[in-house]
Amino acid sequence: MIIEMENVSFIREDRVILDRIHWKVQENEQWVILGLNGSGKTSLLNIVLGYEYPSKGEVSVLGHRFGKTNLPELRKHIGFVSSTFERFQPTLESETVEEVVVSGKFASIGLYEPVTDEDQEQAEQWMDLFRIGHLKGKAYRTLSQGEKRKVLLARALMAKPKLLILDEPTVGLDMLTREELLALIKDVIATKICHVLYVTHYVEEIIEEMTHVLLLKDGKIVAAGPKEKLLTDDYLSETFQMVLHVRWEHNRPWISIKNIPTLQRLGK
Structure with missing residues (x-):
């Protein structure tokens, strides 16, 4: 079992952020998490990563049950790419591309341990592999947004993780660069290097290789299971709180808005 959550709730300052989550990710499943801002996606990821502890319930990640495992050691088996890495910009900008990539072996932002010739190789x-070899020796701060994301993806795989979490990795990218990054993610899944957990707001980013979806709304699971069964007008309309229509093209789902909520209906 890759991830197992049983009756998990997460409460902060009397606010229920996650409410009775039951979720299992099994071998050979590649999951996408969909939901509006505030639906609980970030809190769910933080629990998987061991940065937050559930208020109630049981959690197991990669066979390690929380409360009976060393969470910092567990994180060394999880690759993580997120647009929130921008908060580490001061450290990242002081490093070369290869230094950023190598740091992934140690699950650290910045290098604080000796680097071997094998690590460099x-x-x-x-x-x-990610077609950024020509960037060797360049300062990370000089790269484009697309190049930075590819560097972070390479960094996440340095430790040969069993689970790769991609948290809105295409934020701020143009259409061409987004598709290039999605193509690299296709390659990662195809090579069976690790399991992928992909978080996004955009249904059209669900590539063919993704097999399952978890739909979140207000801290609760709307539905979880195979994408073909759940990426429907009804489920997505409930998740995103507007009337949506889903169509499939080139084995990817695309949505159109059939009924845009007005300010009055939203209570503004």
Whole structure:
């Protein structure tokens, strides 16, 4: 079992952020989490990563049950890419591309441990795989947004993780760069390097290789299961709180808005 949550709730300052979550991710499943801002996606990820502890319920990640495992050690088996890495910009901007990539082996932002020749060679292999080998020696701060995301993806795979979490990795990217990044994610899944957990607001980013979806609304699961069964007008309309229509093109779902909520209906 990759992830198992039984009756998990997360409460902060008397506010229920996650409410009785039951969720299992099994071998050979690639999951997408969908939901509006405030639906509980970030809190769910923080629990999976061991940065937050559930208020109630049982959690197991990669066979490690919370309360009986070393969470910092567990995180070394989880790769993580997020647009929120911008908060580490001062550290990242002081490093070269290969230094950022190598740091992924140690699950750290910045290098604080000795780097071997083998580490350097492995970093260069990942850079070549993601078509950023030509960036070797360049300062991270000089890269485009698309190049930075590819570097962070290579960094996340340095430790050969069993689980790769991609938290809105395409935020701020143009359409072409987004599709290039999605193509790299396709390659990662195809090679069966690790399991992927992908978080997004955009249904059209659900590539063919993704197998399952978790729909969240107000801290509760709307539905969880195979994407073909759940990416429907009814489920997505409930999740995103507007009337939506889903169509499939090239094995990817695309949505159109059939009824846009007015300010009056939203209570503004």
